[in-house]
Amino acid sequence: MTFYHQQVQYLQQNLYPKDYLLTQIIRSKKFIDNNYANNINLDDIADKAFFSKFHFIRLFKRYYGVTPHQYLIRVRVAGAKKLLQSGMSISDVCYEIGFESVPSFTKLFKTITGTTPLACQLKSAIKSNFE
Numbered sequence: 345m346t347f348y349h350q351q352v353q354y355l356q357q358n359l360y361p362k363d364y365l366l367t368q369i370i371r372s373k374k375f376i377d378n379n380y381a382n383n384i385n386l387d388d389i390a391d392k393a394f395f396s397k398f399h400f401i402r403l404f405k406r407y408y409g410v411t412p413h414q415y416l417i418r419v420r421v422a423g424a425k426k427l428l429q430s431g432m433s434i435s436d437v438c439y440e441i442g443f444e445s446v447p448s449f450t451k452l453f454k455t456i457t458g459t460t461p462l463a464c465q466l467k468s469a470i471k472s473n474f475e
Contacts (some may be wrong), residue, residue, distance in 0.1 A: 350394075368393040369407050372400070376412065377452070380419045382441045386412060421456045429468040434461045 372393045376384065385423050390400035391413065404412045420441045427437040438461075443449035453461050 349474050365403055366407065368395065372404065372412070373408065373415070376416050377419060380416060381440060383442065384416060397400060417452055418456060421453055424453060424461065425457070425464060428461055428465040431465075431469070434465065437461065 358443075367397075375392070376387060384443050386400075387397055390397045393400055395403065401411055404415070408415060410418070416441075423441045423468065424437050427440060428434070432440070434450075438446045438449040441449075450461055453464075457464065459467075
């Protein structure tokens with residue numbers, strides 16, 4: 345964190361501590377929502393919010409109940425479900441939403457949704473055939 349960032353953070357926290365914290369955490373969440381498919385670095389997000397990485401994780405979890413990484417995974421899986429339902433291939437979906445390997449994507453997808461990406465895709469295809 346640069347000296348300037350430290351000074352801005354100090355002033356904002358002392359003038360409006362809770363408002364400032366909440367505003368920065370909300371801004372960080374929106375950044376994740378808008379950039380989940382990119383290679384997001386937690387250090388960069390925390391730095392943009394003028395927090396240390398560990399302080400950022402604590403604050404994010406305090407306000408949202410999950411760590412930034414857990415939230416990012418959930419957002420990516422939600423995006424993956426939409427793409428799978430559109431008929432995109434599993435490997436294309438995997439890389440489109442920011443995962444680096446199909447096996448890790450499949451494992452996380454199943455952990456969060458309780459079903460595999462293929463089952464989700466097939467369910468959507470069957471459902472669309474009956475509509």
